[in-house]
Amino acid sequence: MSLRVQRQRLQKKLANLLEIPDDIVLDLPRITLLGNMQMLIENHKGIVEYTGERVRVRLNRDELLISGKGLALGNLQAEELIIEGEITGLSFEMN
Amino acid sequence: MLSFRLLNYFHGYLIVNISGFAVEKLINLCMYKEILLWDVKYHGDSIYTKIRIGDFRRIRPLIRKTRCQMKILTRRGLPFQIYRMRHRKMLIAGGVLFCVCLFVLSSFIWFVEVTGLISLPPEVIMQAARQAGLKPGILKTKVDLKNVEHRLLVEIPDIAWTGITLRGTRAVIEVAEKTTVLPEDKSPANIVATKDGLVEELIALVGDAAVRRGDTVRKGQILISGLIVPKAIDPGGNPAPVPGAPGQMMHAQGIVKARVWYQAYGEAGLVKEVNRRTGRTFTQVVLKAGGMEKIVKQGMVPFADYEVEEVTKSLPAWRNNTLSVESKIVTYYEIEKSQIQLTADEAREEAKRIALTGLQAQVPEGVQVLSRKVEVLKTAETDLIRVKAVMETLEDIGLVLPFHNAES
Known part of the structure; x- marks a missing residue:
């Protein structure tokens, strides 16, 4: 077992003990989907690739690949971003 | 979302086209530097985005750094609109002139109205108000309304109260008139009959009764005389005028009630013409x-x-609608x-109706009706029915008539 996974487990236990939401302790993104037309990603780490059919967003440890049609970036801020358009697929890819 | 768009409108924003190899890198840099980009769309190997004017200056070094190209497509928002307006001076001047005109013109009194008058003509009040300083075309601030009210009360003795209110450019003078009691008429007068009739009741309060109950009087006949002649009891026990004594002239007062007859005539043919x-x-x-x-x-x-x-159809009566x-x-x-054949009964009813309508037109309202009679007249004609209607009423037939009127 790698050190990183061990550390993560410890953090999660601590979070449960102190009743703090996991996403804050573990620095995870919070992703909200509104049907297949809008997606809100909080706590992202930047955009890797952007075309109308494909958006790759860097997260804490992995990458989120969003595929769809006519994708547009609604609101680009350091903490959150909104992806609008017809979303057809989501997948998380480890670096 | 609406407030966000409104804020952008006031800030002013640009729609730009950014093309280049590392657009994603530029976007990340913008997010890091807190340069807000929104409505980012990907189209034909380049992106279109909106950016605020303030951020535009800050994005330029980033563009150079990432070796992208940027083109401004549209400028939107209030700052640009104001900028464009700068070249249309007359439009701004017109707007300002409009506001000034509105302000200046609304600070004058343009109309003066008078309400609440009963017998006085409004011109009298208007004239007095004009002299006191309230007239169309005067500045509102130059009129002392309290003073005008006071002047009106002093100058026109017939008004009891007045109040002036300003409604926009209209001054409304509300007036309450004094109710003056008319002095009682003391001039010598007789009471004469207004109609022919049979005297039923006579009460002479002032003056000498000239007729008695049961007398038949004609129109214009004196019923109560205002000329009182001293009387003495004659040897037969009856009062008789003293010869040679001067009479006293009085304003006759009294009530004379008499029976009055009215009659009306109606006829109807058996053949009636109808319009359809x-x-x-x-x-x-x-x-x-x-x-x-x-x-x-x-x-x-x-x-x-x-x-x-x-x-x-006419236009609604608007303020000074002269045209x-x-x-x-x-x-x-x-x-x-077309012609309709009537039966004898129907024709009689029709004739009666005509006669009674004629009667109704003659009899004054509110009198006591004693009897009403409808009589079918016998005639030689067979195709015409004649009817006479008679009404008997009891009414006051007295009329005060001053002496000098009787002479003329």
């Missing part, structure tokens, strides 16, 4: 403006017999004349 509308109509439109008439729809009335109805424009719609209804 056929349903065919013809309309004509007439425009009236300033005393001139213009027939809009020309043409002769295509009927031999017709009835006419007129409907006039009156109105339209008149004249409708002609074609009628068909």
Whole structure:
């Protein structure tokens, strides 16, 4: 077992003990989907690739690949971003 | 979202096209530097995005750094609109002039109205108000309303109270008139009969009774005399005027009630002519403006017999509506004349109705009706029924008539 996974487990236990939401302790993104037309990603780490059919967003440890049609970036801020358009697929890819 | 868009409108923003190899890198840099980009769309190997004016200066070094190209497509928002307005000085001048005119013109009094008058003519009040300083075309601040009210009360003795209120550019003078009690008429007068009749009741309060109960009087006859002649009891026990004594002139007062007869006549033939509308109509439109008439729809009335109805439409009575424009719609209804055969009973009813209507027109309202009689007159004619209606009433027939009127 790698050190990183061990550390993560410890953090999660601590979070449960102190009743703090996991996403804050573990620095995870919070992703909200509104049907297949809008997606809100909080706590992202930047955009890797952007075309109308494909958006790759860097997260804490992995990458989120969003595929769809006519994708547009609604609101680009350091903490959150909104992806609008017809979303057809989501997948998380480890670096 | 609306407030966000409104804020962007006030800030002013650009729609730009960014193309290049590392657009994603630029976006990340913008997010890091807190340069807000929104509505980012990907189209044909380049992106279109909106950016605020303030951020535009800050993005330029980033563009150079990432070796992208940027083109401005549209400028939107209030700052740009104001900038464009700068070249249209007359438009701004017109707007300012409008505001100034509105402000200046609304600070004058343009109309003066008088309400609450009963017997006084409004011109009197207007004239007095004009002299006190309240007239159309004067500055509101130059009029001391309390002073005008006071002056009006002093100058016109017939008004009890006045209040002036300003409603926009209109000054309304509210007036309450004094109710003055008319002095009692003391001039010498007789009471004369207004109608022929049989005296039923006579009460002379002031003056000498000239007739007695049961007398028949004619119109104009003196009922109570205002000239009182001293009387003495004659040897027979009756009062008689003293010869040679001067009479005393009084204003006669009293009540004289008499029986009055009215009669009216009505006739109806057994054959009655009736007009019936056929349903065919013809309309004509007439425009009236300033005393001139213009027939809009020309043409002769295509009927031999017709009835006419007129409907006039005019503009609502607005403030000083001197220029009156109105339209008149004249409708002609074609009628068909036909004859109906009536029975004797129906004809009699018809004749009675005519007679009673005639009677109603003569009898004044509110009198006591003693009897009413309808009589069918016997005549030689067979196709005509004649009816006479008689009404007997009890009414006050006295009328105060001053002496000098009687002489003339």
